[in-house]
Amino acid sequence: MIRVAVLTISDSCAAGVRDDASGPAVARVCESQGWAVVHREVLSDDRGRIQTRLRELADAGAADVILTTGGTGIAARDTTPEATRAVIEKELPGLGELMRAEGLRRTRRAVLSRAVAGVRGRRLIVNLPGSPKGAVESLNAILDLVPHIVELLNGRTAHGEGA
Template sequence: MEGEQLIENSRIIMEDIGDHITANCLAIAQIVIEMDEMARQVYNDTAFSKIQVAAELAVKNSSTVIPGVHVVAFDFISLSQEQQDDRLIYQLQLKAIHKTGIETQALYGISVAGLSLKEFIGSKGKVRIGAPQIIKSNSPYSTDKRMFPSGLTAAVVVCSDSISDGSKTDAAGKAIIAELEKYQIKVNHYQVIPDEKEIISQCATSLSKEHHLLIYTGGTGLSLRDVTPEALEPLIHRRIPGIEEAIRAYGQQRVPFAMLSRSLVGTIGNCLVMAIPGSTKGASESMKAVFPHLLHVFKILRGQTQH
């Protein structure tokens, strides 16, 4: 009880990124510094070498200084300079395979570079440090929304004997609907059916004609009644193994039994059909593994991309 109260009253100071996918992250920060004649005479390559070290240390230690900043294993840190008359331009470039953006670390590092220059010049000249800014960045969830089409409709089908006969209530299907609604996908159809191959196939045949996206949850395990993949595979026109692999890889990093899932993804006509686990956790994680980036498939199906 005390532990629950502590959690309830606690302040979240670091974003939970446990559900995020990892991707190639980039951040380039820039700062413009104005120096008078005396400062320019003092500034040299030795100073820049020290400032490079200071910027690198700042980036690597940003999580110990700024609350909420995650620890990042950086793959690349580079501070470059360009001199223009009485101006000095520093650019700090960071690269990492990470779950969230690295802009804060870049801004902190470039700020320390400017302050280190100020400290090096000291009273020997005048230095004016401009505002640090991000001039380029990307992260796993910064993808341009224009990559994803709008107006998509979906159907969600829950395959479960126990839920269909009323012994249990559905949570996985509701979790899928909640994820779809995050991306403005309208769920026009929600249905619970037993684990029967014929019923599963009939639903796929009819619903795939009326929706852009058809998601089955349940029946992807290894029990004798788990027949969703067997029911759908003969109907699939084109399998998409990459999406299946992404779902299993994401799950395997979190649950060692994810490798036992037989998730299936493919197209029936222009409808994308997915069969994912029936547990609430498995269904939710499967959605988080591939959304929103999976939505790009609809632009491909519509011929709206150039290759």
């Protein structure tokens, strides 16, 4: 079973000004796949704090996949991609490209996403947009790839039919 941590990155949610809708939406998609959501947390848009939590979660090994939602745009406090790049060891640019390409089918604003995906140790880290709709659509765009990535990260490298 794939274990997932979901981090919502939002100043307003962290301050209690707004309810977190994106984190629960992402968690529901994961659970619909039979994955276990083992951790959920809301963080402010603080680059250092995001880096620290990503590093802690990845290195602790309790989750196979760490999904962030929020902080991927171009606003001054949107620093999730920078925090993620500082933590990952290998970037997977194709995942971000795939999410943006799928988003473009719905809105031209998808090109404003700076979402990053990559690997730290044996953990996959993926940035998703902050809106519930954008987060779910982006996750759905890569959903079928996640189990294969997790298998590869865990040393199961046999290539099946169509791989």
